[in-house]
Amino acid sequence: xxxxxxxxxxxxxxxxxxxxxxxxxxxxxxxxxxxxxxxxxxxxxxxxxxxxxxxxxxxxxxxxxxxxxxxxxx
Numbered sequence: 001x002x003x004x005x006x007x008x009x010x011x012x013x014x015x016x017x018x019x020x021x022x023x024x025x026x027x028x029x030x031x032x033x034x035x036x037x038x039x040x041x042x043x044x045x046x047x048x049x050x051x052x053x054x055x056x057x058x059x060x061x062x063x064x065x066x067x068x069x070x071x072x073x074x
Contacts, residue, residue, distance in 0.1 A: 008037055008051065015058045025054040 012022055019037065023030040028047065035041040043051070 008033075008055075011055045012037075015055060015062060017055075017058060022051070022054065025058070026050050 008022075012019070017025075019033045020030050023033045026033070026047070027050075032041075032043070032047075036043055
C-alpha cells in the first residue's frame with residue numbers, strides 16, 4: 001500500500017501524471033492530492049487503496065502503449 005507522500009510523488013512522476021490527473025482518476029479534489037503530497041494530511045486506507053489502483057492502472061496503460069509501439073502484443 002502506498003502510505004507515504006514520497007511514494008505518491010515518485011509514482012506520479014514516473015507515470016507522467018499531474019496532480020490534477022491523479023485527482024481526477026481517484027475522484028478526489030486536487031487539493032486533497034496536494035495536501036497528501038505535501039505531508040499535510042494522511043488519507044484513509046480506502047483512499048490509499050483507490051490511489052494505488054489508479055496508479056497501477058496508469059502503469060499498465062503505459063506499458064501496453066509502449067508494447068504496441070514496439071510491435072509486441074499487449
